[in-house]
Amino acid sequence: MKIYVCIKQVPDTETKLRLKPDNSGIDDSAIKWIMNPYDEYAVEEALKIKTEIPAAVVTIVSVGPKKRVVDAIRTGLAMGADEGIVVDAPEHLDSYLTAKALAAAIKGDGAPDLVLTGKLAIDDNNAYVSQGVAEFLGVPHATVISKMSREDGRITVEREVEGGSREIIQLNGPCLIAANKGLNTPRYASLPGIMKAKKKPLKELDLAGLGINPAETRVAYKELQLPAEKPPTKMISGDVGQQSSELVRLLREDAKVL
Amino acid sequence: MSNVIVFCEHQNGNLKKGALELLSAARGSGLPVSALVIGPGANELAKQAFQFGATKAFTCESKDFAAYNSELYASVVERAIKNSGASILLASSSMLARDLFPRLAARVGGGLVSDCTELAFAGGAPRVRKPLYSGKCTAGVEFKGSGLKIILMRPNQLPVANPDSGKTGEIVPLDVAPMDLKTLVKEVVRGASEKLDLTEANIIVSGGRGLKEKENFKLLEELADVLGATVGASRAVVDSGWVPHGMQVGQTGKTVAPTLYIAVGISGAIQHLAGMTGSKVIVAINKDPEAPIFQKATYGIVGDLFEVVPVLTKEFRKVLQ
Incomplete structure (x- = not known):
């Protein structure tokens, strides 16, 4: 069984933000980066499945500036994932191209039985990439999932919607699940886990190798303003x-x- | 020629306020406006869209669309987009839309921004802003290329124009091709609350650890009933199991932007503030004058919530009835 977990590295919520002098973005020189909190639920869910199916291989995939993004992948490996894939990309690649790059990296690596993500990244709160990856992989998706179970190649999930209502959804075959808070309690990386993570395989890719042209971006942020x-x-x-x-x-x- | 399609969500036989806001904004663009209404009753609901400026409505009446299924919805919305030739799609940043439209954006190669808080049109082009980094700043959105622009707006951000009951339009029914579905919606478990969801509510009364125990949320429910408000909660009380996660406001909960947000016994951790600073007016009631929530509040009352809330409830009842 092949499980891919897509993660993103985001500024810690506690970090005080400063804008670049031309307001084109944030000054990222003094930012503390963390794994996006929702992605931790995705990693944990993959590791829970690995406990039940020891032969399952859990691969962490991330797109972004290689130098820093590798740290988030190592965190996932230290929690217990098997392998990592980093796609080196410029800062602020848009959601469309990020989804394309993640899907291409997964396709080039193997055939996913399950893809797990966080329901959104807390930096731009766009909630695009998960469904984009599912579309580019040609698999169904379910997002904002707070409960999940597996049986005979079918996955049943519970999705929280408005007014405290819940949708119970069954997905057949390979699919993408985007995790909400409540799905599980993410484990901390242990010290032996952190040591082991340093030796786990990490594949390095870039956008050109995946056939992705950064000029095809669909959305850019500009004229940032503090409140x-x-x-x-x-x-x-x-x-x-x-x-x-x-x-x-x-x-x-x-x-x-x- | 450029035109706008508005995805109109509905509930209990009426278009949701978010849809009316978007139809009103679209009408102000000067571009032709069509509506997209899905689910049983769509043709009747389309008439409401006409009163708010749509001249055409794409509808799908099929009962298969009574509950949301991502695969089915994506296929029919894709057809509506192609059929309309729309260059701009507007929808509320709702649970349904946030699940559906990213998939469609990827499918049609368009650009999508969700959780937007400002929308205006200049020369037929949308000018959009949205918060970034938990509301620590906002950014303008620049769409590149000629593809479809999908804009998901937070509700309660735009004015609703007056309806014109004389207006009608053309209904274009969309048929559904049979599909081999991999996704089945087995059940929809309705929540206990009949009230508006936090993300759509005009007034929110939120409680935190200051309430001391679960049973005391009753105090807030009484206040909320008088105001027609929805009750929310801080992360601390959700994690303590007092109230379900669907009521959590803040990071890892819901981002809300009501006209009036009343924070009761909430100290105002940065994760909570991240989800509610978009509120127009914020009232903080807390016994600790140093609580960070007071920095973000419009009006502050330092006091014992167990004394203040019942008196306040009585006072509101007096003036609102």
Whole structure:
């Protein structure tokens, strides 16, 4: 069984962001990079299957600047994945080309029985790449998955939708599953795991080798802006009765939202 | 010639507010506007789209489309896109649309941006902005090439124009080719709540660890009932198992942008702020004057929520009834 897990490296949420002087992007010199939190659920789910099927091979795939992205792949290998594939690509490759590159890297490596991803990356919150990879691989997908089980080559998943409703979906044959929080509890990399990860195979590819032209990008971000200065918070004083009636008055007459 | 197609979601026999916002914005573009309505009742719902400026509606009435199936929906939407010759597709950044349209963007080689917060048209071209890095900054979106531009907008970001009840349009039914489906929707388990989802709600009352125990969420439900609001929660209380994950606001939960967000007993960890700073007006109620939530709030009340919330509920009831 071949399982591929697509991951992305993103700035840590706690990182303070600064923009480049020309506002074309963020200043990435002082950023702490982490594995996208949703991708950790995807890695964990693959490793859970590997526990049940020891012959399963779990391969971590990522697209991005090789120098830093390799760290995220090593994290996945330290958690227990078998192999890594890194596709060297410029910073901020768009979702369309990223999906193309991931699918091409997987196709060139083997025939996937299962592809796992996080439901979205917390940097641009676009939620495009998972379904794009599925489309380019020609397999069905299910996203925002918080429960998953396997039986006879069929996968049954539970997808959270609006209003607390859930869809129970069955997928036949190879497919792509995009993980939500709640699917599992990701393990931490152990020290022996970290040592072993250094010796695990890591395949290095580039966009040209996969036949992908960065000029075919569909979407670019520009004119980045930090949020406007917020007016100071209006603190409401007095006893509980005064605070309440003043708040209601402000919401109606000042903010006009009621 | 450039034209816009608006994917209109619906519920209980009405187009959702998000769809009306997008139809209104599309009408302002000066480009021809068509609507895409899928599911039983589509032809009737198309009439609502005409009142908001669509002159044509692609519909699919089949009962196979009563529940969302990604493969079926993708095939019929692909047909609508080809048939309409649209250069721009607008949809709400909903659970359904966020699952479906990336797949279609890949299929037709188009560009897609989701979770957008600003949309305007200049000379027929869409000008779009969206938050990046958990709302720490926003970015303008530049579409390259001549392919389809797919824009998924957060609800509650755009005004709804007045309907014109005299307007009608042309209905174009789409037929469904039989397909060998690999994806089967076995069951849809309805949530207990009949209220608007957090992502669509106009008012949200959210609770955090300050509520002390699960049962105390009742206080917030009472307040929410008076306001017609949806109840949300912080990550801490979801992780404690007090409320389901579907109620979580913030990173690893939902990103919300209501007109009014009332945070009760929530300290305001950066992961929570990431999901709600797009709210128009933020009220914070917390006993700790140093809580970070006060930095982001429009109005702040330092006090014991167990005293403040019941009085506040009474006060709202008095003025709203």
